[in-house]
Amino acid sequence: MHQPGQGPYQCEEPGCTAAPFPTQYLLNSHANVHSSNRPHYCPEPGCPRSKNGKGFKRKNEMIRHGLVHRSPGYVCPFCPDREHKYPRPDNLQRHVRVHHKDRNKDDPLLRDVLAQRADGPSRGRRRRL
Template structure:
């Protein structure tokens, strides 16, 4: 059965990862379910079915969109972000929407600074409203 170059291979039921992508040149390991294989197939197409729900966002409906839902969800953090300002840049103009963006900036542009520097930790301690840091919790799970 083929879907955008992805096919299911018949492998014994006891073997995990029996759904292999057959797109030319793809080196992804086999997937455990057809759903995951189908989701992966989007990386080989121009299809971008997930759009940011924020009005006028360039990644919204009619804009660029995302190939994967998790990328759209992560993008949503840029709209809720307090902005993470680099404490080491003298002009204080380097502001990032996500903490990992600031951490990458510091790693690349401030190689003399430690990732545990108190000034950096203070900026990274900021949390958008809700403070769940992008983690979803199951209903009824202990907090």
């Protein structure tokens, strides 16, 4: 029997340390990390990750990449040239953590930039009412 929180579907790839998966679907999705198969493509025409380009091994990576095309761009409020623009808020937060160590993560300038929302469908998990 498998342990609570783990599934019965174990990756058989030699040397793989992934925990067992709860569904066959997730195991199949995981199998792509061990192959050169990249079955998920960016729908944006002309993107290097679109159909004739590199693609993605996992669907969630392709979805996250979509922010590159839909994001308003998160510009670092602390860089004097304002040339550091990131497609995702976590990218900007990492930049600030590394390059602006004297700045607090709760700085109002940073909070204002991070409050931007990309246009389009809602992002993240759905909330139950």
